[in-house]
Amino acid sequence: MDVTFLLNGETVQVDADPTRTLLDWLREDRALCGTKEGCNEGDCGACTVLVTDDDGVKSLNACILFLPQLHGRAVRTIEGIGGPDGALHPVQQAMVDHHGSQCGFCTPGFVAAMAAGHMRGRTDHDDVLAGNLCRCTGYAPIIRAAEAAQSQPVPDWMIDTPPKVGPAVFAPENLDALAKWYAAHPDATLVAGATDVGLWVTKQLRDLSDVVFLNRCKELLEVKEDAQTLYFGAAVTMTTVLEKVAAFHPSYAEMIRRYGSEHVRNAATIGGNIANGSPIGDNPPALIALGATLHLRHDSKTRELPLEEFFIDYGSQDRGPGELVTGVTLPKSAPDLRCYKISKRFDQDISAVCGCFNITVTDGLITEARIAFGGMAGTPLRAKAVEALLVGKPWSQETITQAAAGFAVDYAPMSDMRASAEYRLHVAQNLLHRYFGEREGHATNVLEVTS
C-alpha cells in the first residue's frame, strides 16, 4: 500500500505492508529509536507519538498504529520535538528541571504526550498522561514538569500541516465505495482505530491479508444532531464522543474519560467498540440504557435496530457477511442516566463491571427503567428482571433493596483475572444502591473526595 505522510516535517512515501506498525517502521526502517516499545499493546505509552490531521494534533500509540492509517497525516516523534538547533521543547526542559525522568525509558512517550497536551492547551495532566506508565518516579515530578511547562508558548517547529494526498484504495473516502468493496470482500478485516485489531497483529501474530481502513471515510466520521438525537458515525473517535456527549450526558462522558487512555481514545472508535461484540466494551451498556439505535449497511442496503438486539451471544452479533456498522443514534436527553465503571485501576483499565442506569421517576413512582451491564454476561445485557422489579414501584430504599435481588436472575457472571463472579454480582447489586444514594444526594464517588 502506497502511503504518504509527514514525518518530523518531511514528506515520506512508503510502500507499506498493511499491518506494519508505525513503531516497528520507525525503529527498524528509519533508525528512529527514541520511540520505545514497552508493551506492544497500547497500554504503556512508551511509544507515544504526535499525529496531526484535520482534527488537529493528537497523541497516539505507535505500537498499534498501522502505516496505512497515516495516509495524509503528519507524524512527529520524540526526535522531532526538540528544536532544529538542538533547543529543548518547554516540556523537555521542564522534565529535566523537575527530575521527571529516572530510568528514562518511558520518558520519550511522556514527552510526546505532554507536548501534544501542551499544543492543545490542556491542563488536565492526569488525563493527558493516563496512558503513560512510569515505574520509577511515582509520577509526582512528571506532573510538576507538566505544570511548569503549561504556560510556555508552543514552539514554531511543532506546527505540522498534513500533506495533501490523493485517494487510496485501501482507505475509501466515501461510504458507497466502502460498502460496495466490503460486500465484495466479506472476509476482509475492517480497521478503524486498530486499538483491538492492532493486538491481533502484535500479540496473536495473525497475518491479515485483506484489510480496509475506515479512517478516511467521510460519512463514518460524521457527527450530527437534531432536536432530540445525536448521531455518531462508526469511525468517530472516542475523544470526539467524549467531547460531544459531555454537555448532554455528563455521567457517560465521565465514564468515557476513564475509557482506555487519551491515546487510545484518540484512535478507538465508537463503531469499533460496538462491532467487535466484546462483552466488556464500555459504550454498549451506556448506549443500551439510552435506548440507542444502531445503523448497518450491506452494499446499498441499510437497516437499523435497537442496539441491544445487535448482541446475540458471546462472539455472535446480528451483522451479516459484508455488512458494516455505519453509526449509532442516541437521545440527547436522559437526565437520569448514570454510568458506573468498576475496574482494578481507575484509569486505563478494562471494566470488571460496567453498569449503566436510566430510571425515570414521576411523582415518586418509577415509570421507566433501562439498566444495562457489561462484564456480567457473554454480551452487554439489560437487567430486565431488575427493571421489572422497579417499574411501578415507589422510589424508595425498600424498592431498591428488593429490586437488587433481581440481578441474580438477570446475570450469572464468570470469574476471571479482573474479578470473581461473586464480586461482579455483589457490585451490580450495590451499584443500584449507589444510583439511589447518588440521586438522593449522598456522597458516592471516591474520585470527588479530598483530604
Add this chain to the structure above:
Amino acid sequence: MSVAKPLPHDAAALHVTGAARYIDDIPTPAGTLHLAFGTSEIAKGTVEHLDLGPVRDCADVVAVLRAEDLPFSNDVSPSIHDEPLLATGEVHYLGQPLFLVIAKSHLAARKAAGAAKVIYAEETPILTIEDALAKESRFEDGPRIWAKGDVDDALGRAAHRLQDEINMGGQEHFYLEGQAALALPQEGGDMVVHSSTQHPTEIQHKVADALGLPMHSVRCEVRRMGGGFGGKESQGNALAVGCAVAARLTGKPCKMRYDRDDDMMITGKRHDFRISYDVGFDASGRIDGITFTQMTRCGWALDLSLPVADRAMLHADNAYHLPAVRITSHRLKTNTQSATAFRGFGGPQGVLGIERVMDHIAADLGLDPVVVRQRNYYDEMEGGGLSASHASRPLEGISEQKKPGTGTRFGGQHSPKPLIQTTPYHMPVKDFILHGMTDALLKSSDYDERRRTIAAWNSEQSILKKGIAFSPVKFGISFTLTHLNQAGALVHVYQDGSVHMNHGGTEMGQGLFQKIAQVAAHRFGIDATQVKITATDTGKVPNTSATAASSGTDLNGMAVANACDVIRDRIAACLAELHQTTVEDVRFDEGKVFVGAAEMSFAEAAQTAYLNRVSLSATGFYKTPDLAWDRIKGEGTPFFYFAQGVAVTEVVIDTLTGENRILRTDVLHDAGASLNEAIDVGQIEGGYVQGAGWLTTEELVWDDKGRLRTHAPATYKIPACSDRPDIFNVSLWDAPNPAHTIYRSKAVGEPPFMLGISAFLALSDAVSACGPNYPDLQAPATAEEVLRAVGRARA
C-alpha cells in the same frame, strides 16, 4: 562543591530527547539475528515429543536449538545450577523455555516460536502453599528457624494474645524496558555481550560457562537499564546466554528481547507470602513474645529465594524490639515462575507481617496504632540522631564534620546505656532514630487532628469512609551474603583535566551514576560536568556484585573515592615537590588546585603531573567493615547500618464497590546526609507509589492449570498517573549517618518502598469504620478485597 547538589540525572537531557540508548537501540551490524524462546504450555510434566519441523519451516528461521544442541553448560541459575536455559525433558512451569528460535527478524522469531508441535505427559502441578506443604515440596531440608529468648514462656504469661495470618501477593516488576541482550562474536571465539542487567559479572560468568570459555574471553557491558527493581539481577541470564550461544553457532551478532507478554510469562516476580503470627502483649500494647511462620512460594527454581526469605526473617521485627521471638520460614517449591529479587528483597513482606500485628494489637486494645508502635520501638540512639535542620538543609556543600572519619556528632557526650537492645538475630540496634522522626512527621502531617476530622466525616457518611495510618520502616543495609559487600572502581584523569570514571555499579534509573560522579568531582574539587560517566564494563572493573540491596552508592561511591584519592594524592605530591612545600599545603577546590600561595586550574595541575611522569590512572576498592553473619544460626551483624523512614497516608473507600484512593501522603525519610536531594526524593516518591501499588491494584492471578492470567498491562495494573497521592509531601530527615559511609549518606533505593504499607494500613483503618470487627484485610487490597473486608467488619 559537587556533593549534595540536587543535580538532574546525568542522562536527563538524553532521556527527554529520546537519545538515551537502551539495548534494543544499539545500532547492530548487518546480518544480526533475532531470537525467541518457544515455551511450555503446561506447568508440570515431561515433553514426550518435540516436533520442531514446523518451526524450522517458518519464514526467515535460521536455526532452532534444543537443550541437547547446547555446546557446554545448560545453566542460567544464579545459585545452585537448577535452572537450565532450555528444558531437558522435564517441565517445571508454564512458560518455561523449551527451545530457542534463531531468525532474521524479531517478528519472524516470535511467529516461529509458536509453531512447534509438542506432546506432553502432563502431571498435576504444585501451585499453592497448601499443595507444596502437602507434598513437602521445598528448598532446603526443612524450615529455617531463628529464635531469641523463651518465646513459649512469654506467650504463656502474656496478658493478651492474638493469632492470625496475612496473605500478601507477589508483584511483577514491570520495568518499562523488557529484558534484552545483544551478543557480538569477536575474533578467537571471544564474546562481547550487551545486556540489560543489574549484574554484568554474572552475565559474563554464565556466558563464559555456556561457551566453555574462561571469564577473560567474555566482556559484558551495560550503559543503562530501562528499570530493574531487582528483576534484572538474575532474569537477564537466559537472554544473554541464549544470544551468546546462538552467536557462537552462527557467527553472527544475535539479539533477543522479550515481548512484554513473554517477559511476564517467563521471568520471576516478587515472592508472595503467607505470614501467620501468635503474639502475646500487655495492656499497653507492648509485645512480650511473638512467633511468625513465614511461608513463601519460591517457584520452580531456587534463584535468589534463600536470601530473599532470609531478608523477610531479618525484617520480621521492622522497627520493634521483640524480647522473645521465633521466626520459622518455609521456602516452598511450586510449579510457577521462579520468584526472584524485587526491591526490598523479602524485607517488605517481613515488615508487612509485623505492621499487621501492630495494627491488630491496637484494634484489640482500642488504642491508636501509632501509640502501640511507639511503645514497641527500639530505644533511640544516643544523641537522638536529630536532624541538623531536616526541613531545609542548605545544599551548598558538605561540611568538614560530615567527612569520613572526622564525625564528632555522635557518642562521647553521654555514657551509653547499660543494655543495647538487639534484633531477633542478636544484632545490637545502635542507630535507631524513629522516635524523633515519628514525632516530627506526626506534627508536620497534623496526624492527631486529621484523625479526629476523619472520624467526624465518617460518622456523617453512609457510603464512603476515610482512613488514616502511620507506618515506619527500618531497613538493614548490606548484602546478607557478606562477601558481596565489595566494590571496585577505575578512574583516569586525562592531561586536559577531564576525568573518566568507571565502577561496578549499574544504572537503572536510580541516579547512581550521577551521585557517584558528584563524589568523584568533589574529591578533585571540580565540577561534576568534568567527570565522564561510562558504561559498566567487566573489562574495566572485574568481579563486581549485582547493583542490588540498595548498596550501589555505598559500595561504589567509596571505591571511586578511593581511586580518586590515589590520583589526587599523586598530583599533590608532585605539585608539593615542584613548589617546595608539603602535600598538606595542596588543596583541590572550585576547579582549581591551590599549592601554598600559588593556584592553577585542575587541568594545569593534571598537565603538570603528566609532564612529570605521574600516573593519572588508579583503581579503587572498598569492602564494608564489621560484618559477621551466620545465616543458619540466625546470629550476627549482617548489616552495616539501618536506613529508616516514616509515612502517614490517608485514603477513602467506597463501601459499595471497594473502590479506593489515596488522598494524601506525608513522608519523612532518612537518607543520611543526602548526596543529591533531588535524586533521593525521586527514589522515595517512586518507591512509595510502587509499594502502594504492590498492596492495592497489582494482583497476580494464576489459574488452576498454573497459567499466569495477568501477563500484560491490560490485565496487570501498576499505578497510573492519577493513582499517586493527591497531596504528596516528601521530606528528608537528613542527619548524617553515624556509620562511616560515603559522605555519611544512607542507601535509599529500597527502604521507601515499604512506606507504601501505610496506604494498606489506611485502607484497613477505613474498613474499620464500617463495623465492629477487625477487617482482616489481605494484600493486595484490590477493590474486591476491600469490599470483602467491609463485609467482615460488619458481620
